Amino acid sequence: MEGPHDDLMNHPWWQTPLRNEPWWQQPKLVMEDDRMDHLHVVQQGPVYVLTILYDEEGVFLSQRINPNKPMYLNYQVPCGKVEKGETSIQVAHREVYEKTGLSIPQQEV
Numbered sequence: 889m890e891g892p893h894d895d896l897m898n899h900p901w902w903q904t905p906l907r908n909e910p911w912w913q914q915p916k917l918v919m920e921d922d923r924m925d926h927l928h929v930v931q932q933g934p935v936y937v938l939t940i941l942y943d944e945e946g947v948f949l950s951q952r953i954n955p956n957k958p959m960y961l962n963y964q965v966p967c968g969k970v971e972k973g974e975t976s977i978q979v980a981h982r983e984v985y986e987k988t989g990l991s992i993p994q995q996e997v
Contacts, residue, residue, distance in 0.1 A: 937979040938967040941990075950987060 941948035949963040966987040970979050984990055 934970055934976045934979075936967065936969055937976050937983065938965055939980045939984050940965055941984065941988075948988075 947965075949965060951961060951963050952959055954960065966980075966983045968979060968983040968986070970976065974982075981992060984992055
């Protein structure tokens with residue numbers, strides 16, 4: 889009787905003994921077909937920005953108050969996705985304003 893993963897048992901990495909080295913120091917077996925360097929995926933800059941607002945009294949958190957939204961009544965910091973053409977500083981300013989109504993002076997970012 890054959891199982892769905894029988895072909896994996898013959899793969900070279902399955903037959904190597906276990907090591908006691910941390911995973912980041914172990915050599916990686918990368919076959920030419922698995923390299924994925926043909927995809928040419930290049931990430932430019934941040935994708936998501938979290939903004940931590942604080943003063944001498946502590947960190948500012950807002951509570952989600954819409955019962956129809958996910959994570960209702962959880963606390964959060966202003967955050968959001970970077971739109972095409974925006975810098976992380978612009979996103980931080982936009983998200984803080986959208987979520988809190990606060991406008992932060994440029995020199996305090």
